[in-house]
Amino acid sequence: MSDFLLQTVFNASYAASYMALIAVGLVLIFGVMGVINFAHGELYMAGAYAVVFFYAGLGLPFLAAVALGLVFVGCLGMLMELVLFRPLRTNPLGGLIASIGFLLMLQTIAVLGFGLRNQNVPPVSQGRITIGGAFLTYERLYVIVATVVLLTALWLFLRRSKFGWALRACAQDREAAALQGISINQTARYAMFIGAGLAGVAGAMTAPLVAPSPFMGHTVIVTAFIIIIVGGIGSLEGAVVAAILYAFVHTFVTTFYDGVIANIVGLLLMLAVLVVKPHGLFGVRERA
Amino acid sequence: MLLDVRDVHVHYHKVAALKGVSLQVPSGGIVTIIGANGAGKSTTLRSISGLVRPSSGEIHFEGERIDHLPAEQIVARGIAHVPEGRRVFPDLSVEENLRIGAFLRSDKAQIERDIERIFQRFPRLKERRTQWARTLSGGEQQMVAIGRALMSGPKLLLLDEPSMGLSPVMVQEISRIVADIVETGVPVVLVEQNAGLALRLASYAYVLEIGSVAVEGPAAELKTNDHVRRAYLGA
Numbered sequence: 001m002s003d004f005l006l007q008t009v010f011n012a013s014y015a016a017s018y019m020a021l022i023a024v025g026l027v028l029i030f031g032v033m034g035v036i037n038f039a040h041g042e043l044y045m046a047g048a049y050a051v052v053f054f055y056a057g058l059g060l061p062f063l064a065a066v067a068l069g070l071v072f073v074g075c076l077g078m079l080m081e082l083v084l085f086r087p088l089r090t091n092p093l094g095g096l097i098a099s100i101g102f103l104l105m106l107q108t109i110a111v112l113g114f115g116l117r118n119q120n121v122p123p124v125s126q127g128r129i130t131i132g133g134a135f136l137t138y139e140r141l142y143v144i145v146a147t148v149v150l151l152t153a154l155w156l157f158l159r160r161s162k163f164g165w166a167l168r169a170c171a172q173d174r175e176a177a178a179l180q181g182i183s184i185n186q187t188a189r190y191a192m193f194i195g196a197g198l199a200g201v202a203g204a205m206t207a208p209l210v211a212p213s214p215f216m217g218h219t220v221i222v223t224a225f226i227i228i229i230v231g232g233i234g235s236l237e238g239a240v241v242a243a244i245l246y247a248f249v250h251t252f253v254t255t256f257y258d259g260v261i262a263n264i265v266g267l268l269l270m271l272a273v274l275v276v277k278p279h280g281l282f283g284v285r286e287r288a
Numbered sequence: 289m290l291l292d293v294r295d296v297h298v299h300y301h302k303v304a305a306l307k308g309v310s311l312q313v314p315s316g317g318i319v320t321i322i323g324a325n326g327a328g329k330s331t332t333l334r335s336i337s338g339l340v341r342p343s344s345g346e347i348h349f350e351g352e353r354i355d356h357l358p359a360e361q362i363v364a365r366g367i368a369h370v371p372e373g374r375r376v377f378p379d380l381s382v383e384e385n386l387r388i389g390a391f392l393r394s395d396k397a398q399i400e401r402d403i404e405r406i407f408q409r410f411p412r413l414k415e416r417r418t419q420w421a422r423t424l425s426g427g428e429q430q431m432v433a434i435g436r437a438l439m440s441g442p443k444l445l446l447l448d449e450p451s452m453g454l455s456p457v458m459v460q461e462i463s464r465i466v467a468d469i470v471e472t473g474v475p476v477v478l479v480e481q482n483a484g485l486a487l488r489l490a491s492y493a494y495v496l497e498i499g500s501v502a503v504e505g506p507a508a509e510l511k512t513n514d515h516v517r518r519a520y521l522g523a
C-alpha cells in the first residue's frame with residue numbers, strides 16, 4: 001500500500017509540474033496584459049509539435065528540440081502580442097476573442113502539417129528510479145526538474161532584475177509603470193515570450209509521454225483555468241501552489257476512484273475555494 | 289520657459305475635459321493649478337506627461353514639442369509625474385518602488401547615492417525599505433510616490449493632489465517636502481484642491497474652471513482676488 005501511495009505521489013508531482021508551467025505562463029500574460037489567453041493550450045500543443053518535428057522528425061537531440069520549442073513558442077507569443085493583443089489593448093474582450101481565433105488557426109496548422117492522428121515520439125530514456133515498488137521514469141523526472149529550474153529562474157528574474165521589476169510593476173499598475181519610463185509594449189512582449197515559452201516547454205517536455213495531437217490543448221486549458229482561479233488570478237505563487245494542490249487531488253482521486261470523479265472533485269475544489277476566498281488562495285484584490 | 293502648454297484641448301471620447309488650456313512653467317519655483325473637482329486639473333497634468341493625448345494644441349518642454357510622445361519618452365526627457373492617488377506599486381517593496389523610478393537610468397553609482405539621499409529625506413521609508421508598499425500609511429505612500437518620481441532625476445516634477453486624504457500633520461510634512469524639493473532646484477507644478485495650501489506654497493497660480501483657465505496671476509495676488517477668495521478660499 002505504501003508503494004502504491006508513493007507511486008501516486010510521483011504521478012501527482014509530475015502532473016503538478018507541467019501544469020504549474022502552463023498556469024504560471026497564463027497568469028503572467030494575464031497579469032501584465034490583462035488578457036485571458038484562450039490559445040494557451042494550443043501554445044502547449046505547439047511546444048509538443050516542436051519536439052515532434054525537431055526530435056522525432058529531424059533527429060535533433062531531445063534537449064535541443066525542447067530549447068527550440070521554447071524559442072519557437074515564445075516567438076509565437078510575441079507574434080500574438082504584436083498582431084492581436086496590442087491593437088486590441090483598449091478592448092477588454094477583444095484579446096480574449098482574438099486568442100480563440102488564434103487557437104483555431106494553430107489547431108488547423110497542426111492538422112494540415114501533421115495530420116489528425118496522434119504523433120508517436122520515441123522515448124528519450126528508458127531509465128527509471130525505483131523506490132520499493134514505486135518508480136519514477138527519467139522522462140517524468142526531467143519534467144519535474146525542468147519545472148523547478150525554470151520557475152526558480154523566473155522567480156529570480158522577477159525579484160532581482162530591473163526588467164523583472166518592470167514586469168511586476170506593469171502587472172500592478174500599467175499607467176503608473178508608464179510614468180516610470182517603462183514601455184508597456186516592450187514589457188508585454190517580454191511577458192508573452194516568457195508566458196508562451198513556458199507553455200511551450202511544458203508541451204515539449206511532455207511530448208514523449210502523451211502522444212501529441214492537434215487537440216491536446218483542450219484538456220490542459222480547462223485545468224489551467226481552474227488552477228489560476230483557485231490560486232488567485234494574477235498571483236504567480238498562487239498558480240504554483242494551486243497547480244500542486246489540484247494535481248495531487250486530481251491524481252489521488254483518479255487513482256483511488258476514477259477520472260470522471262476526479263474532474264468533478266477538481267471543480268468542487270474550485271467552488272469550495274471561491275466560497276471561502278472569493279479572490280482565490282493568493283488573490284488580494286481586484287485589478288484596477 | 290521650461291514648460292509651455294499652448295491652447296490644449298483634451299476629449300474623453302466626445303466629452304471635452306480641457307477646452308484650450310495655456311500655461312507656462314519657469315525653470316524654478318512652484319506653479320500651482322487649483323480648481324474644483326472635474327475642472328481639468330488632473331487632465332492637464334496627464335496631457336503633459338503623455339497619459340492622455342491632446343486633441344489639439346501643443347506642449348513644449350525645453351523648447352521641444354512633446355505632445356506626440358508616449359509617456360515613457362516624456363519621463364526620459366525629464367518630466368516626472370506623481371499621479372493622483374499616489375499609485376505606488378502595492379506588491380513591490382518600498383525600495384523596489386524607489387528603484388523602479390530610476391528605470392531609465394544606468395548610472396549605477398549615482399542611483400545608489402540618490403537612494404541614500406531619499407532615505408535621508410524620508411527616514412520613515414528607510415525603516416520600511418523591505419516592506420510592501422501596500423502596508424504603508426497614506427502619507428508614507430505619498431513619500432514613496434514622490435521619492436520614486438525624484439529617482440528619475442527630473443527637471444520638472446508634476447504633483448497631483450499630494451495632500452489628498454492625509455492628516456493635517458502629514459499635510460504640513462508634505463508641504464515641507466515640496467518646498468524642499470524646489471529648494472534643490474527642481475521646479476514643481478502642483479495641482480491642489482486645498483487652494484489655501486497651494487497659494488501659500490506657489491509663486492504663480494492658475495485657476496481652472498470647467499476645462500479652461502478662469503484666472504491666473506502671481507499667487508500673492510490671487511490670494512486677495514475676490515472671486516478666488518469666495519470660490520476657493522472660503523472667505
